[in-house]
Amino acid sequence: MEVKIYPDNILREKAENVKEIDDNIIKILNEMKETMYRYKGIGLAAEQVGILKKLVVIDTKMGNGSELIELINPEIIASEGIYDEHDEGCLSIPGYYGVVKNRKKYVKVKYLDKNGNEQIIETDEFLSVVLQHEIDHLNGIVFIDRMSRIRRTLFKKQWKKIKAKEAAKQ
Numbered sequence: 001m002e003v004k005i006y007p008d009n010i011l012r013e014k015a016e017n018v019k020e021i022d023d024n025i026i027k028i029l030n031e032m033k034e035t036m037y038r039y040k041g042i043g044l045a046a047e048q049v050g051i052l053k054k055l056v057v058i059d060t061k062m063g064n065g066s067e068l069i070e071l072i073n074p075e076i077i078a079s080e081g082i083y084d085e086h087d088e089g090c091l092s093i094p095g096y097y098g099v100v101k102n103r104k105k106y107v108k109v110k111y112l113d114k115n116g117n118e119q120i121i122e123t124d125e126f127l128s129v130v131l132q133h134e135i136d137h138l139n140g141i142v143f144i145d146r147m148s149r150i151r152r153t154l155f156k157k158q159w160k161k162i163k164a165k166e167a168a169k170q
């Protein structure tokens with residue numbers, strides 16, 4: 001799997017609910033997990049690999065798999081408070097980090113695990129932000145959309161530089 005890079009149009013699409021957790025879904029989740037680790041990410045939504053299904057993998061420890069969470073049809077069902085301003089990054093916007101406004105501090109997320117059992121995560125830690133970031137992807141939202149207008153303008157300039165640097169390397 002290759003990660004789709006901003007401004008790829010697929011990042012703007014809405015993902016569909018998974019209706020049946022079959023072998024294909026399990027295979028996609030496994031490949032997503034491998035892709036996330038290969039790119040050294042802490043989260044990956046299926047959209048980012050070009051698949052419009054509500055699937056997300058997260059590992060905030062970025063590595064040995066012990067913290068791996070695989071979410072099918074995740075949905076935020078409650079949220080509260082404001083997470084302090086902080087930098088976010090994204091595998092689809094490599095090399096750029098920016099401050100996102102108004103992330104929630106606490107979220108309660110409902111999802112299905114691989115066995116089709118309903119699970120709930122409640123967190124007010126870093127994982128909360130990762131969950132919001134990944135679930136945004138499923139709705140066609142990337143984190144720069146949530147930055148202030150000034151930061152977005154700066155982003156466009158910086159992104160051009162990042163791309164130019166990359167092009168020079170090749």
Ligand SMILES: [Zn+2]
Pocket residue numbers: 089090091092133137
């Ligand atoms: Zn992302």
